[in-house]
Amino acid sequence: MRATALLLVLLMLVPLAHAQNLGETLQECPGTMTGSTQPQQIHLQMTDDATIMNVMWATEGRATGEVEWNGQTSPSTDYCYNHDMAFHMASMTGIEPGEDVTYRVSSGGDWSDEFTFTPIDTSADNFEWIAIADHGDSSEGMDVSEAIIADTTAQMVTISGDIAYADGEQSAWDGWFNFQQDSMTRIPWVTAVGNHENEPGYEFAPYEHRFDSDGQAESEIFWYSRDFPGVHMVFMSTEHDYSAGSVQFSWLEQDLSTVDRDVTPFVIVYGHKPMYSSNSYHGSEVELRSALEALYVNHEVDLVIAGHDHFYERTWPVAGETVVNNGKDGRFARGYAPIHLVIGIAGRSAYEELDEPQPGWSAYRENSSYGWTRLVYDGDAREISFTHYRIDGTIGDQFILQEAPLPHESGDGFLGVPGFGTLLPIVAMFGAAVRRLR
Ligand SMILES: [Fe+2]
Ligand SMILES: [Fe+2]
Structure with a gap:
């Protein structure tokens, strides 16, 4: 009887709610x-x-x-x-x-x-963006924010999760958004969700209400992709089920298998937890690697940009902990295996203890610096330049990823002809010129 009475009261309230002026x-x-x-x-x-x-x-x-x-x-x-x-x-x-x-x-x-x-033109020949992770509002985090606000040529910011570190204190989000407003009103910030977006007492509700990846108020979409000049970008969730047979896995498989490499030669996956990390605090997320590495390798994902461990690390192109390729002079050709990056350096306290000795797959790591990374796609050269900046403005690491094979890969001394490799850059330049004319 009590339930029936409650239902009647609720039904009486519905017309009142609709009668209000507010949405x-x-x-x-x-x-x-x-x-x-x-x-x-x-x-x-x-x-x-x-x-x-x-x-x-x-x-x-x-x-x-x-x-x-x-x-x-x-x-x-x-x-x-x-x-x-x-x-x-x-x-x-x-x-x-x-x-x-x-x-x-x-x-x-x-x-x-x-x-x-300026809306991003996906057919443009140049695209510049900043990638960060593990941000918050520490003084180092604010230094990173100020550097981003001062950057007038970056066209986007990506965050690989752990964004405001509100952790249930919702006014922290308010302050974080107000601090970034000078940048966020000018260029889009595009996010992957981290474990700190799963808040005590709120779960993912604040993240869902404050960001929106599908134009639906209060949606629950945690994985999506977007095309940019030369690059297809996937924003996935390491905080939701990604195992084989899960909705997210099927979506990833479907998304990665339909990329048109003529239009977007490069594919970048953003997600919070790293498959490869030699930091002793969290380290490699082995479960994630078991579930998704083969998918990324098979679909020729070029870069995987993660955070979670608060340090900087870049791997060689790697599959199954085996280094597939060492590039040459900081230059890599795409198509071998993903390069994994941990960039959890945008402001949270550094995790300084590292696994020793440095694993063979780890190409470069830095355990006490703060900063951001910046990527530039050059549509003429069909390459991406990646640079890791520290907050003092110095450069920690950089490399170039290109679509064309490296000259030495097809070989100096090919077929026993010394110097054959030196012809290849000329052939590649000719090929690029032909592509431009088409
Ligand atoms: Fe973090
Ligand atoms: Fe995290």
Whole structure:
């Protein structure tokens, strides 16, 4: 009887909820949220459609909102989770790759400043981006943030998980987003989820409400891919089931097998925990390696960019702990085996103890520096330059990954002809010129 009475009360409440002026999902927000509706924590959020860019922001008070761009407006979807802020997401549609978009957002009648971004043109010949992991808001983390904000040519930031280290303290996320706003309103930050996004008492809800990879408010998508100039990028979750037969495994297999290498010669997988790490704190995630390494090798993944261990490490192209290739003078040809990177150096306390001796698959490692990495795709040369920067501006490590074979791989002394290899760069240059003419 008691259950029936409760049901009747609930049914009576439904029309009341719909009768309110605010969007239905705003009903989740506590009625006590009467603070400022001035937009804050404003950030772009890429969609899988190059003509649509989403923007997300937060307000202290409950309100509906809108985005205004290039003389058009679109209403926001507004929602909450178990935190006293309202969140808003709106879509800028019909944008042209490569053409600047100026926009601003409002909620409750309060407008933000104007911002401008340039939508990424996937057919461009040049693409530059920054990759970080394990960020937070320590003084070193803020140094990294300031370097990113000062970088006016980077077109995107990727994070391989462990983002704000809120760990249940939701105001930490608010501060983190506000600190990055000068960058995040200008270029998209694209994320893979880490173990610190699985928060005590909240699980992944804050991450899901504050980032959005599929344009659906409150979705639960933790793996997705995007195409950029020359590079297909996969953002996967080491924090969800990835074993053979899992939904994520099937998705990865399907995604990696449909990459068109003529369009995107390179494939990068971002995920939080590393398959290869010689740091003594966490070390190699052996279960992850058993489940996914063969898939990555078979589908010729070029780079796997992880974090979790707070140090820097680059492997040689490696499969099954066996070094497949050593490149030449810091230059590698793609197609042998993935190079694994651990870049958990964006601000959290360094894990200084390393496995000794250094494993054969480990090409370079650094255990007490903080910083970020920067990648540049050159569409003429069809190569990616990778550089690891420390927060003092010095370079720790760098290498180049190219589509064409290295000259020495097809061989000096090929067929017993000395000097044959020296012809190959000329042949390669000729080939590149022909490709450009096509
Ligand atoms: Fe971490
Ligand atoms: Fe982690």
